[in-house]
Structure formats: structure tokens, C-alpha cells
Amino acid sequence: MYPKEWQHLTMFILFTLNGYVDVMSKNLLPQRCVVLEKGTLVLTFYVLLLLLMSHVQDSTGIELQIHYLLIVVVFLLMLVLTIELWTPDTFHLLLIETFLFLSMGSWLIQGGFILYRPVTGYPWQDDDISDIMFITTFFCWHVMINALCLLGIYGISSFWHHCYRPSLKLMESKEAPYHKGTTRPLYKLLREVEQSEKDDQAPLLSKSSP
Numbered sequence: 001m002y003p004k005e006w007q008h009l010t011m012f013i014l015f016t017l018n019g020y021v022d023v024m025s026k027n028l029l030p031q032r033c034v035v036l037e038k039g040t041l042v043l044t045f046y047v048l049l050l051l052l053m054s055h056v057q058d059s060t061g062i063e064l065q066i067h068y069l070l071i072v073v074v075f076l077l078m079l080v081l082t083i084e085l086w087t088p089d090t091f092h093l094l095l096i097e098t099f100l101f102l103s104m105g106s107w108l109i110q111g112g113f114i115l116y117r118p119v120t121g122y123p124w125q126d127d128d129i130s131d132i133m134f135i136t137t138f139f140c141w142h143v144m145i146n147a148l149c150l151l152g153i154y155g156i157s158s159f160w161h162h163c164y165r166p167s168l169k170l171m172e173s174k175e176a177p178y179h180k181g182t183t184r185p186l187y188k189l190l191r192e193v194e195q196s197e198k199d200d201q202a203p204l205l206s207k208s209s210p
Contacts, residue, residue: 007051018044038085045078061126065135066111073104095150102146107139114138 021040025033052074056067077100084093114124114135124131 004055007055011048011051014044014047034088035085038081038088042078042081042085045074045081049074049078062124062131062135063115063126065132066107066114069136069139070104070107070111073100073107076100077104095154099146099150102150103143106142106146110138110142 018040022037025037049071052067052071056064056071059067077097080093080097080100084090084097087093113119118124124135126132
């Protein structure tokens with residue numbers, strides 16, 4: 001009955017439905033619902049973790065080690081996303097979430113090459129303990145590379161913001177003085193911007209209608 005293939009299909013359907021919810025929330029609902037988007041994402045990762053735990057029941061050797069390391073990342077990501085439901089727009093949580101998503105994506109790609117298309121052309125041996133140990137080493141390399149990548153992006157962004165901050169402040173004071181002193185959450189600001197865009201489009205639609 002191809003149980004693993006059905007599990008893979010279920011995972012793809014989960015992420016597809018999560019994408020549909022995001023599109024619906026941003027484009028179809030009268031007002032964007034960030035809580036709905038976050039809640040759907042959290043639910044997706046809860047189900048994904050259950051599928052992965054069942055997915056490794058008959059796995060051994062290299063495949064088992066790859067999936068165990070993936071489960072660790074998914075579990076941590078699930079915890080972070082769950083905490084974000086109660087503490088949204090927290091910088092440290094968003095940073096950890098981005099790092100875990102990077103690690104999950106890069107490890108999925110690496111796992112596919114290890115299991116199905118080894119770069120060296122020689123398949124990994126399930127009965128070789130050195131190969132299994134090297135899988136963990138590979139994962140640690142991914143963690144370090146993703147951390148350095150995130151640190152580099154953050155450093156470049158901070159440098160750019162530091163260099164161009166005076167001009168940005170001048171533009172804000174001239175063009176958008178009403179944004180000064182804004183300390184409200186990001187999702188509330190997004191709602192206000194979307195509502196203002198809809199209000200601006202309403203006169204245009206009324207003029208174009210016969």
C-alpha cells in the first residue's frame with residue numbers, strides 16, 4: 001500500500017493547505033488574520049511531527065539517523081511556533097524560527113542527496129557505524145553554516161541600516177510623520193495599511209463602474 005508515499009503526500013497536502021490559508025487571509029478576507037495564519041502553521045507542524053514519528057518505524061541505519069535529526073528540528077520549530085501564538089513579534093523568537101526553517105530546508109535537501117543520489121556516487125552503508133556518525137557531523141555543519149548565513153545577513157542589514165539611517169529618518173520626518181512613536185504590534189500596523197489601501201481603492205472603483 002506504499003505507506004511512506006502516502007505519508008509524503010499527506011505532508012505535501014498539509015503545507016499546500018497552509019499556503020492556501022495564508023493567501024486567503026491576505027487577499028480574500030476583509031481583514032488579515034495573522035492569528036489564523038500562525039495557528040494553521042502550528043497545526044501543520046504538529047501533524048508533521050506525528051507523521052515523522054510514524055515514518056521512521058521501519059527505518060534503519062542511515063535513513064533512521066537522517067529522520068531523527070529532522071525530527072529534532074521539527075520539534076524545536078513546533079515549540080517556537082507554539083510560543084509565538086502568545087508572544088507574537090518577539091525578535092528572538094523570530095530569529096530562532098528563521099534559523100530553524102533554514103536548518104530544516106537545508107537538511108531536507110542534504111538528506112535527499114544522501115539517500116537517493118550520493119554526490120560521490122557510492123551509496124552510504126547502513127551497517128557502517130562511521131557513516132552513521134558522519135551523518136551527525138554533516139548535520140552539525142549545516143547548523144553552523146546556517147548560523148553563519150543568518151549572522152551574515154543580519155550583519156549586512158545592520159550595516160546598511162546604520163549607514164542609511166540618517167537619510168531614512170529625514171524621509172520619515174518629511175513624508176510620514178504620523179509613524180513616529182509607533183509601538184503597536186506589527187500585525188495591527190499591517191491591518192491599518194491594508195484598510196487604508198482598500199479605502200483608497202474604493203473611489204477608483206466607484207468611478208470606473210458605470
